[in-house]
Amino acid sequence: MSLAETEGAAPAQSGQQGGEAAPAVNEPKMTARDANVYYGDAHALKQVDLDIGTNEVTSLIGPSGCGKSTFLRCLNRMNDVIDGCRVVGDIRLDEEDIYHPSLDVVQLRARVGMVFQKPNPFPKSIYENIVYGPRIHGMVNSKGDMDEIVESSLRRAGLWEEAKDRLEEPGTGLSGGQQQRLCIARAIAVNPEVILMDEPCSALDPIATSRIEELIDELRQNFTIVIVTHSMQQAARVSQRTAFFHLGILVEVGSTEDIFTNPKDKRTQDYITGRFG
Amino acid sequence: MNVLTILLVLLVLSTAAYFVGQRQALTVGGGSAKQLHSLPSYHGFYAALWVALPAIILLVLWLVIEPHIAESVLLANLPQAFSQLSQAELDLRIGEIKRLATGNIVGATISPELQAAADGYASTLTVSRIAMIVAMAVLVGIGFLFARKRISVSLRARNQVERVTTVIMFLASLIAILTTVGIILSLLFETGRFFTMVPFWDFLFGIHWSPQTALRADQVGASGAFGAIPLFAGTMLITVIAMFVAVPVGLFSAIYMSEYASPRVRAIAKPLLEVLAGIPTVVYGFFAALAVAPFFRGLGESVGLGVSSESALAAGMVMGIMIIPFVSSLSDDVMNAVPQTLRDGSYALGATQSETVRQVILPAALPGIVGAVLLAVSRAIGETMIVVMAAGLAANLTANPLESVTTVTVQIVTLLTGDQEFDSAKTLAAFALGLVLFVVTLCLNVYALHIVRKYREKYD
Ligand SMILES: Nc1ncnc2c1ncn2[C@@H]1O[C@H](COP(=O)(O)OP(=O)(O)O)[C@@H](O)[C@H]1O
Ligand SMILES: [Mg+2]
Numbered sequence: 001m002s003l004a005e006t007e008g009a010a011p012a013q014s015g016q017q018g019g020e021a022a023p024a025v026n027e028p029k030m031t032a033r034d035a036n037v038y039y040g041d042a043h044a045l046k047q048v049d050l051d052i053g054t055n056e057v058t059s060l061i062g063p064s065g066c067g068k069s070t071f072l073r074c075l076n077r078m079n080d081v082i083d084g085c086r087v088v089g090d091i092r093l094d095e096e097d098i099y100h101p102s103l104d105v106v107q108l109r110a111r112v113g114m115v116f117q118k119p120n121p122f123p124k125s126i127y128e129n130i131v132y133g134p135r136i137h138g139m140v141n142s143k144g145d146m147d148e149i150v151e152s153s154l155r156r157a158g159l160w161e162e163a164k165d166r167l168e169e170p171g172t173g174l175s176g177g178q179q180q181r182l183c184i185a186r187a188i189a190v191n192p193e194v195i196l197m198d199e200p201c202s203a204l205d206p207i208a209t210s211r212i213e214e215l216i217d218e219l220r221q222n223f224t225i226v227i228v229t230h231s232m233q234q235a236a237r238v239s240q241r242t243a244f245f246h247l248g249i250l251v252e253v254g255s256t257e258d259i260f261t262n263p264k265d266k267r268t269q270d271y272i273t274g275r276f277g
Numbered sequence: 278m279n280v281l282t283i284l285l286v287l288l289v290l291s292t293a294a295y296f297v298g299q300r301q302a303l304t305v306g307g308g309s310a311k312q313l314h315s316l317p318s319y320h321g322f323y324a325a326l327w328v329a330l331p332a333i334i335l336l337v338l339w340l341v342i343e344p345h346i347a348e349s350v351l352l353a354n355l356p357q358a359f360s361q362l363s364q365a366e367l368d369l370r371i372g373e374i375k376r377l378a379t380g381n382i383v384g385a386t387i388s389p390e391l392q393a394a395a396d397g398y399a400s401t402l403t404v405s406r407i408a409m410i411v412a413m414a415v416l417v418g419i420g421f422l423f424a425r426k427r428i429s430v431s432l433r434a435r436n437q438v439e440r441v442t443t444v445i446m447f448l449a450s451l452i453a454i455l456t457t458v459g460i461i462l463s464l465l466f467e468t469g470r471f472f473t474m475v476p477f478w479d480f481l482f483g484i485h486w487s488p489q490t491a492l493r494a495d496q497v498g499a500s501g502a503f504g505a506i507p508l509f510a511g512t513m514l515i516t517v518i519a520m521f522v523a524v525p526v527g528l529f530s531a532i533y534m535s536e537y538a539s540p541r542v543r544a545i546a547k548p549l550l551e552v553l554a555g556i557p558t559v560v561y562g563f564f565a566a567l568a569v570a571p572f573f574r575g576l577g578e579s580v581g582l583g584v585s586s587e588s589a590l591a592a593g594m595v596m597g598i599m600i601i602p603f604v605s606s607l608s609d610d611v612m613n614a615v616p617q618t619l620r621d622g623s624y625a626l627g628a629t630q631s632e633t634v635r636q637v638i639l640p641a642a643l644p645g646i647v648g649a650v651l652l653a654v655s656r657a658i659g660e661t662m663i664v665v666m667a668a669g670l671a672a673n674l675t676a677n678p679l680e681s682v683t684t685v686t687v688q689i690v691t692l693l694t695g696d697q698e699f700d701s702a703k704t705l706a707a708f709a710l711g712l713v714l715f716v717v718t719l720c721l722n723v724y725a726l727h728i729v730r731k732y733r734e735k736y737d
Binding site: 010076078081083105107108109110111114116118120121122123124132133135137186187190210 | 495539540620623624625626628632636637640641650
């Protein structure tokens, strides 16, 4: 179990918990203070304070509809795309307010990438899927640049060996697990600082799931990762910190080990022992 | 009593039978439907069908057979004087007798024998009609009594009614299919006759179209030419012009509707655009002929270009406008079918909306859009009214959109209007043109629908 292997980022946990912003294990990469989200009149996320530590994996758990995805989408402003969705609060990336009018969403999303629940490769070749982002951001000028980015992204996503001979084939022809790794490679290709993953394994079989989990553990070296998951085992395996949401409220956040072995809140306890969810 | 009245009476009777059957079923079931195998309403339909169906079948058979019997009775009773007539003259006389009997005007003076025969014929018809009504009434009565007798707790009325309904629906679809087959067969048959007069290759690849057949060999128009290439070319020219209008406008409006418009704007603009599809083509036609064509001619004159007053340009432009809703509404559907997850994926990589549209949505929707355009092309090729009114009749073989051209559909119309011998090459040419039109649009439609369907499957 990777719980025991949380090497460098050892549990340096302070006592404060339950709605309060517990300090991240590492230096916070992103911070949310008093974040609220409304869908029309529905108040979907209520006063969330949460820090995302640099180069660690933070998992968001909680029953369906508790606002995990909603919070995740606040971090790269994907909520902007949804009609009638309003975000209030202070959310920062490296101390910079990402909802500030002068901030360019395009730049933000280059720095905060996202992987979705259902693998969604574009109906283009594997190669084109990878270079899509870099091209948009003007990061590549020559065929050489592109070849390099394709190879390095696929290698980092653990897909190079399987895909190197079929780069020109459509990405949609890969298996579900491969497609999801392609989507991770696509996100990595623009060299983001943070990667958000919304239940990235929920559409995959157990073997594909464990490959992605291994991958997440490797990616932690270079990226800050936030993952929404339905599976508590997965949260326990891949993350260093876990945040438990319930009914739009951040109930408890702490080191993964603490949350699973020693939850402070009754609701967390009920959830991780499977009494509701 | 004419047939319509008979049918109305039948309808009333079977409605009555419905209520009687329903009531009876309830009574049999002891006031509730629980014990019955089928709901009371099915018993009602059961009775209604027994009242109406046998009578209707009899009616149809009678109407088919009656004329033959009446005619043979007429022939048998004809006066001696008629027996020396030739077959053609006999037919003529019989026609006169029939018209006389039904009270229509006959040109010739009426001889007493003729009048007598007509009277005989009329009385045969009357007797037949009365016999038919009596027979139907008997059938209605028997059917009604039979149904009443059958209605019981265990009668499987639902199953029987449903079986009859299935048969009726099957007959309805059979009629539709047989009609289509019949039309195609007659098209093929007449086309075959045409090709016995005009060689196939001359028709398909000839470049002179002047469809006339001479009554006498030394007539001026004796040299008819049936080369259809100018027509195909004219059709193509107009279709291409129409597509130049419809594809960009339709596509851009579809992109706007599906990607940019707010739901409110979309809810208003989309139906408005579809109103274009509801305008009768004849209205587009006179719009083209009276407004657009003169406008282009005036414009041409002012820059020193000779524009024909019936130009391919005017017809094509207006046809393009007519086709916009086809392109836009279908493309809009196709783009909406592109899953939201693809858009999200693109936005999450930092793409702007226009980048997402250009690089993700359009490529993903391309097969469907191609299908939409092909359907629009087939619509343009088959369109008649606009070109009849605005494109002219001159079968010029030209690529110049400022000249007047003619199309396949226009020529079919002109070939068949006016008094024509039905078996001249001129008339039969219309069938050959129709067949070409049919084959081309059929292929286009099948191919386009195939593309669209395959595309839909991809995203299910
Ligand atoms: N696009 C949306 N429009 C309206 N309400 C939404 C939308 N997305 C989510 N919600 C609502 O917000 C709440 C939180 O949803 P979500 O963040 O998707 O939950 P989770 O990911 O934890 O299952 C739910 O009550 C959901 O119904
Ligand atoms: Mg979710």
